[in-house]
Amino acid sequence: MALLPIIEYPNPHLRVVTSPVAAERVADPAFQKLLDDMLHTMYEAPGIGLAAPQVDIMDRFLVLDVSEERDQPMVMVNPVIRERSDELRVHQEGCLSIPGVFADVTRADGIEVEALDREGRSFVLRADGLLATCIQHEIDHLDGKLFIDYLSPLKRSMALKKLEKARRRA
Ligand code: GNR
Ligand code: NI
Numbered sequence: 001m002a003l004l005p006i007i008e009y010p011n012p013h014l015r016v017v018t019s020p021v022a023a024e025r026v027a028d029p030a031f032q033k034l035l036d037d038m039l040h041t042m043y044e045a046p047g048i049g050l051a052a053p054q055v056d057i058m059d060r061f062l063v064l065d066v067s068e069e070r071d072q073p074m075v076m077v078n079p080v081i082r083e084r085s086d087e088l089r090v091h092q093e094g095c096l097s098i099p100g101v102f103a104d105v106t107r108a109d110g111i112e113v114e115a116l117d118r119e120g121r122s123f124v125l126r127a128d129g130l131l132a133t134c135i136q137h138e139i140d141h142l143d144g145k146l147f148i149d150y151l152s153p154l155k156r157s158m159a160l161k162k163l164e165k166a167r168r169r170a
Contacts, residue, residue: 001036001037002040003037003040003041003044004037004038004041004055005056006050006054006055006096006097007055007056007097008097009095009097009146009148009163011097013053013056014053014054014097014141014144014146016053016058016144017142017143017144018053018058018059018060018142018143018144019058019059020059020060020078021059021060021077024120026077026119026120027119027120032118034057035061035063035075035118038052038055038063039063039073039075041055042063042064042065043065043070045096046070047096048064048065048130048134049062049063049064049066049134049135049137049138050064050138051138051139051141051142052141052142053142053144054096054097060077060078060079061075061077061078061079061142062075062076062079062138062139062141062142063076064076064131064134064135066131075118076113076115076116076117076135077115077116077117077118077120078115078116079113079114079115079135079138079142080113080115081111081112081113081135081136082112082113082124083111083112084108084110084111085108085110085128086108087108087110088106088107088108088109089107089109089128089129089132090104090105090106091104091105091107091130091133092104092105093133093137093147095147095148097141097146098146098147098148098159099163099166099167099170100162100163100165100166100167101148101159101160101162101166103147103148103151103159105133105137105147105150105151106150107132107133107136108132108136109128109132110126110127110128110132111126111127111128111132111135111136112124112125112126112127113125113135113139148160
């Protein structure tokens with residue numbers, strides 16, 4: 001398995017709206033290897049999710065695992081959020097593409113998402129809590145959006161200063 005390089009803000013590739021994956025491509029051994037490499041990269045980072053654009057692939061898929069034991073890998077190809085609860089939830093988010101920056105983001109507490117799994121089969125998942133937060137964060141990446149986009153101008157500039165500071169330390 002390969003560790004894939006993660007691109008970081010302000011790389012403009014993080015702002016690209018990704019293209020759907022052709023259903024036939026899911027079975028392709030090269031695509032399956034990519035999924036394994038992304039899961040490996042996510043676990044090594046470590047992160048609870050990773051979207052294709054973060055490894056410089058402009059296609060519509062993501063991997064995630066929000067379990068404590070880190071033993072429940074999930075793959076979503078061409079995910080679409082079909083429903084969002086009115087109930088909101090605030091969670092302190094971070095992003096592997098914006099290292100060292102953490103900020104509260106408000107999102108729907110519950111969602112219903114439809115996607116293809118790694119066998120190319122369609123499934124519908126109802127998620128809430130951290131899983132729902134993570135799925136929304138990852139799907140945003142597929143639409144060229146980042147969690148800092150939700151912050152007020154003041155909080156965003158504070159966050160980006162922290163990023164610069166973290167980079168100077170690194
Ligand atoms: O590892 C991650 N943690 C996280 C915490 C709160 C909300 C979202 C996330 S996703 C992030 C990994 C990442 O950048 N995925 O795109
Ligand atoms: Ni992210």
